[in-house]
Amino acid sequence: MLSDYRNTLYCSELQDVYSKKNDLEMRIRKSTPSTKVIYNRVKEGSSVYKEAFMGIYNYKCGYCGNSIKNISKTMFEVDHYICESSFKSKEVAGEMVNLILACYDCNRSKSNFFITNQYKATLNPDSEKIKDVFIRDDFYYIKISDNYKDDDFISSFYDKLKLSYQSRRLDYLLLNLHGLCERVEETQSNQLSSILRKLQQKRNLASLKLIAEDASFSEAQPT
Numbered sequence: 001m002l003s004d005y006r007n008t009l010y011c012s013e014l015q016d017v018y019s020k021k022n023d024l025e026m027r028i029r030k031s032t033p034s035t036k037v038i039y040n041r042v043k044e045g046s047s048v049y050k051e052a053f054m055g056i057y058n059y060k061c062g063y064c065g066n067s068i069k070n071i072s073k074t075m076f077e078v079d080h081y082i083c084e085s086s087f088k089s090k091e092v093a094g095e096m097v098n099l100i101l102a103c104y105d106c107n108r109s110k111s112n113f114f115i116t117n118q119y120k121a122t123l124n125p126d127s128e129k130i131k132d133v134f135i136r137d138d139f140y141y142i143k144i145s146d147n148y149k150d151d152d153f154i155s156s157f158y159d160k161l162k163l164s165y166q167s168r169r170l171d172y173l174l175l176n177l178h179g180l181c182e183r184v185e186e187t188q189s190n191q192l193s194s195i196l197r198k199l200q201q202k203r204n205l206a207s208l209k210l211i212a213e214d215a216s217f218s219e220a221q222p223t
C-alpha cells in the first residue's frame with residue numbers, strides 16, 4: 001500500500017512544505033512590504049504567488065490529493081487550516097503557516113469546521129502525520145486507518161470533508177490513468193486518453209452541478 005493516500009504511484013511526494021512556504025512568505029514580504037494579510041496575496045487566482053503556492057503542493061489538494069490534471073486551476077482554493085473566525089485578526093489567521101491548498105470540494109465541505117488543539121498537528125496536510133490517519137484502499141476509497149477508526153473527532157473531520165464520497169474514487173482513478181497515459185506507448189496512450197476524456201467530462205459535469213448548488217446555498221463559504 002502507498003504511504004500517502006493522496007498519491008498514486010505516479011505522483012511525487014510532498015517535500016519541504018514548511019520551508020518552501022516560509023520562503024514564499026519571505027518573497028511576498030520582500031516584494032510587497034505593505035502586505036498585511038499573506039492570505040490575500042496567495043488566494044488571487046492570477047497571482048504568481050498562487051501559482052508558487054500550488055507548486056509547493058505539487059498542484060494537488062492537501063486534503064484529498066486531487067490534482068490540476070483532473071480539475072482546472074480555478075477549482076483550487078487557499079484554505080485557512082484553522083478557520084479564520086477563530087482568530088483575533090485576519091492577519092494572524094492569514095499567515096502562511098495556516099494556509100493549505102485545497103480543492104473546491106474539500107474547501108467548501110470543510111467550511112468552518114474547527115480543528116481543536118489536540119488534532120492540529122495530526123490533521124495538518126503539511127505534516128507526515130496525516131498519512132497515518134487516512135489510507136487509500138484497494139478499491140480507491142479513502143478510509144480512516146485502524147489506529148484512528150474509533151476516534152470521533154477524526155470521523156467527524158472525515159465526514160465533514162466528504163472523504164468517503166464516490167467522487168474521491170473517480171478522481172483517484174483519473175489520476176492513475178493520467179499517470180499511466182504519460183508512461184505507456186503512443187497507441188495505448190491514445191486509447192487511454194479517449195477513456196480518460198469521457199470520464200473527465202462526467203466528473204466535471206458533476207462538479208459544475210455542485211457549484212451551481214453551492215451558489216444557491218450561500219452559507220457554504222470558503223474558509
Ligand SMILES: [Zn+2]
Nearest residue numbers: 061064103106
Ligand atoms: Zn480535496
